Amino acid sequence: MSIKTNKKICFHHIPKCAGSAFKKDVLGVHYQLVEDYRDRKDRGPLDANGFGQKYDLSKLKNNQILCGHFEGKLINDNNCSIFKRYPLLADQSQALVFTMLRHPLEMCISMFFFSRRRRNIDLEKQKPEKVYDDLEKFIMNKKNYTKFIFDIETESQIPEKLTQYAFIGVTEKFEESCQLLAGMINISTSFNQSFFNKTKRTSAVRDIINKNYGNLMSAHQEFNDDYSIYNYALNKLKNC
Numbered sequence: 001m002s003i004k005t006n007k008k009i010c011f012h013h014i015p016k017c018a019g020s021a022f023k024k025d026v027l028g029v030h031y032q033l034v035e036d037y038r039d040r041k042d043r044g045p046l047d048a049n050g051f052g053q054k055y056d057l058s059k060l061k062n063n064q065i066l067c068g069h070f071e072g073k074l075i076n077d078n079n080c081s082i083f084k085r086y087p088l089l090a091d092q093s094q095a096l097v098f099t100m101l102r103h104p105l106e107m108c109i110s111m112f113f114f115s116r117r118r119r120n121i122d123l124e125k126q127k128p129e130k131v132y133d134d135l136e137k138f139i140m141n142k143k144n145y146t147k148f149i150f151d152i153e154t155e156s157q158i159p160e161k162l163t164q165y166a167f168i169g170v171t172e173k174f175e176e177s178c179q180l181l182a183g184m185i186n187i188s189t190s191f192n193q194s195f196f197n198k199t200k201r202t203s204a205v206r207d208i209i210n211k212n213y214g215n216l217m218s219a220h221q222e223f224n225d226d227y228s229i230y231n232y233a234l235n236k237l238k239n240c
Contacts, residue, residue, distance in 0.1 A: 036068035102171040
């Protein structure tokens, strides 16, 4: 396999942006994945935030990619942000860091259904109106989700923080994102059409979400910088 860079490579895995499938079906085909996620007991004793021992980046080989959520202020500890945990990654002469983002409302809807599945809640046995009410409450509590992950204090910091990334892909433009990223690292630009996770939803639930989608987005956008972050990434992708 030919590697197109000698830099240390890191995939900042933002939850519910198709990152798990992206790792498995795209990155994992070409690279060995070195995972630094919380609650990984194979990384030694866990600290108060659930992290094991930091990986020694000097040992990261050119056929390996470091991966992790690096939640930062999302878990109320700025030291868990990607560039605080691994300061070397902020040096673009030595490191190549990339991530994938997803439309904020779609990300939160996916997060809601994923959380219910993990709790073994059978939504098919609930009334669609009850599911929708729970969803609405859930997404209202998930505002500024990526803002906290990226350690952004104010909207004006968005360009400064996001230019620390060599590349930001967008889930809604996945194939285009893969093609652009392939110019930086050696990955395939093709993927299985069943790539994206399909969380099961009843047609009645899907219909009630679609019917109220505009209202959901209007409420979710208010005081939520995640939309500015997403739009910045989307425009940056268009200009690549």
